[in-house]
Amino acid sequence: NAGVTQTPKFQVLKTGQSMTLQCAQDMNHEYMSWYRQDPGMGLRLIHYSVGAGITDQGEVPNGYNVSRSTTEDFPLRLLSAAPSQTSVYFCASSTRASNTGELFFGEGSRLTVL
């Protein structure tokens, strides 16, 4: 039961570097989303997708880019890392077929930007 898989689990970057956080789900869910978790701030939505080829911005999209070429994958790109992007990032998926609206989260990717 893989569910939602995120890689890497830990990453350290220098300011200005770029990188991609990978997210894959094997549940054939239509919806996928990226959140960042910061102390005292809860989880904030970065970008989300309602299906392959369709993405939209969430609350805090600046500095991040996404694409959704397949149902399974939803990578998050940091274009030019900044210390303010130090956070724990969570990918989640869900399906319109669910009557609970449940989001299934990955285990997170902890990013430190120096």
Place this chain on the structure above:
Amino acid sequence: QQQVKQSPQSLIVQKGGISIINCAYENTAFDYFPWYQQFPGKGPALLIAIRPDVSEKKEGRFTISFNKSAKQFSLHIMDSQPGDSATYFCAASIAGNTGKLIFGQGTTLQVKP
């Protein structure tokens, strides 16, 4: 602007006691209110959820109370156990199943043996 406000930030309860976490929201278009539980090093997981057409929902030791007129909802954990020690997030969304949730700030619960 925090659309969902959660309190307290942290909570310590004795084993067997009642844990109460409160949330308030502003957007009257919200129509789905879940609670998520997160253990250290893990992603959040759905605990219990409610829609505004009911005032209370109970699942085992966990109960959501919902007050639509006050725009508030709360989580009650009865007979709290050390295994309930975790971070709890309330959340809200419009047209629940789109994967877009607005989360509260989180409450770290510690249940002492």
